[in-house]
Amino acid sequence: MQPVILGDIMSSNRTNLIRLFVAAPLEADVPIDLPSEQAHYLANVMRKKAGDEALAFNGEDGEWLIRLDEIGKKRAQATPVERTRKQTTGPDLHLLFAPLKRARIDYLAQKATEMGAALLQPVVTRRTQAERVKTSRLLANAVEAAEQCNLLFVPTVEEPAKLETVLTRWSRERQILFCDEALPGADVPAPADFLRNLPDGVKQAPWAILIGPEGGFDPAERKMLEAMPNAHPVALGPRIMRADTAVVAAMALWQSVLGDWR
Amino acid sequence: MQPVILGDIMSSNRTNLIRLFVAAPLEADVPIDLPSEQAHYLANVMRKKAGDEALAFNGEDGEWLIRLDEIGKKRAQATPVERTRKQTTGPDLHLLFAPLKRARIDYLAQKATEMGAALLQPVVTRRTQAERVKTSRLLANAVEAAEQCNLLFVPTVEEPAKLETVLTRWSRERQILFCDEALPGADVPAPADFLRNLPDGVKQAPWAILIGPEGGFDPAERKMLEAMPNAHPVALGPRIMRADTAVVAAMALWQSVLGDWR
Known part of the structure; x- marks a missing residue:
């Protein structure tokens, strides 16, 4: 059993990062498009700006630190910077x-x-x-x-x-x-x-x-x-x-x- | 383990009876007073009338079939008729x-x-x-x-x-x-x-x-x-x-x- 350690997450700088579930593959330096709901959430709800960081996961490529490149009303773009956690799955x-x-x-x-x-x-x-x-x-x-x-x-x-x-x-x-x-x-x-x-x-x-x-x-x-x-x-x-x-x-x-x- | 059997409850005539948690002791033929919220619930929400039946439990005396004697705006009175289940408790x-x-x-x-x-x-x-x-x-x-x-x-x-x-x-x-x-x-x-x-x-x-x-x-x-x-x-x-x-x-x-x- 390998519990995710809440203490570690809490004490890291990444505690307050927004986590996004995305459809796109996550790979270093390959930009991804975020759909309009996420763009709206980032821009209007969370007041994020280009240059801010977030975390992203897609169920396949682990969790990535992403940099928000562009946040518009209809869409946003981000670039995966570094993988923060390896992919794990639950039981079937x-x-x-x-x-x-x-x-x-x-x-x-x-x-x-x-x-x-x-x-x-x-x-x-x-x-x-x-x-x-x-x-x-x-x-x-x-x-x-x-x-x-x-x-x-x-x-x-x-x-x-x-x-x-x-x-x-x-x-x-x-x-x-x-x-x-x-x-x-x-x-x-x-x-x-x-x-x-x-x-x-x-x-x-x-x-x-x-x-x-x-x-x-x-x-x-x-x-x-x-x-x-x-x-x-x-x-x-x-x-x-x-x-x-x-x-x-x-x-x-x-x-x-x-x-x-x- | 003695599961309560939902099937039995569903097939009995008591399925649709209202169940009330009461503060009073439950004993055959000893009338109990119900507080104003229960009177309101019985009269105005559930449209119950004197003579209707319900179930009552108090955490000590098991579950009883009760007969509603009187339903007013501020209070109601009921009489325990018959014990329907023995008291059980959970673990400590x-x-x-x-x-x-x-x-x-x-x-x-x-x-x-x-x-x-x-x-x-x-x-x-x-x-x-x-x-x-x-x-x-x-x-x-x-x-x-x-x-x-x-x-x-x-x-x-x-x-x-x-x-x-x-x-x-x-x-x-x-x-x-x-x-x-x-x-x-x-x-x-x-x-x-x-x-x-x-x-x-x-x-x-x-x-x-x-x-x-x-x-x-x-x-x-x-x-x-x-x-x-x-x-x-x-x-x-x-x-x-x-x-x-x-x-x-x-x-x-x-x-x-x-x-x-x-």
Whole structure:
């Protein structure tokens, strides 16, 4: 485990630098264009000028110190000066979740990013109170969390799909941690022990966490999951949690037993 | 582990009953008074009338089906009819956290309640961006979470105090899970293994989780914690999390290794 050391960041001169997630490749002395929203943010919100510095990351080339060359209303240009951190990635963990109302889904996207999700897949279940999901908004929240929390990657955000469609297409290899609030109490193993006692091949496979809607899973959905040999139902303790709480809790459980908190 | 079974609740007739946290003792046929906010909520928001039913809990006497006898503008009266669930409590886990801005501290109080905290203690650290903490608001958020998530108890909410004062008065017995973002990476054990390998006496003691402010702990605070034999520093993985995310993540870790998720 190699924690990013907040103390070091705090005590360096780079504490106060703005961090930007960019689409362009980052390479020394090869200028990059920044889109209008970032130009606006730099110029009007943060009052930055040509010659000021910032940090940039794109999920592939590590983090770079960049020099702002030009800041206009519609666009800005910057030049990568020096790589400040090597690229790292998180574990291969996907998150499947039923859409929630606005503030909660924003929060969910931020928190799942901080917890190291590689991919966010909204799944429409039978009991989902179907609101439309704006994936652009999910992505914006994920980007904001990555920029603020000093992360080096942003999860991929998929378009919403029906849970049944997603499961029908599911690869044999990827395991599913199926967080089921309706599991009968008596014969349920503790979730951390359950994960620890899985065969090595299963533990080392790519994984996904599935968190249901606030109304729970439909019997047909549960049946479909039970029939999948790579879906592992667990109960997250004796209390009911809201779905956005369960996302963070399940990810912490997974990261501490199978992920990069080990 | 005895999970509350959401499926059973969903399929019973009691799904749609309002749940109220009350101050009064709950005993069959002994009427209780409800305060004006609950009277207002029942009458004006939920359009309830005398004769309607609800559920009530007080953290001591389990959950009761109550019959609303009288609903006025200023007060309401109800009579406990039948106990629907026995009282349960969570583990003896306190949460110490630095105050956060409004939406995040609301969220923190809700989430900590869902995760089973017995007590919430706001601690003012040297780097806390000291906003005033409204404990009444923290409690209101905790009550709302308990009412909505079918919980049977609400954490005690303490008045804010300086971290140093809290630590000076600390009992020898209660262990502290000190979630320190500035821990050096190389020689830090994985947090779940660390907790699992503690001596039994330590594992079974009462515990508290300490989550610092977004700016991290001050060196003097860290020194004070390091000098306490019952404070156990751990790093929550390689990524930086916001403080409200870290609260849920640390509680999930603790619950799954030492608490009631086992």
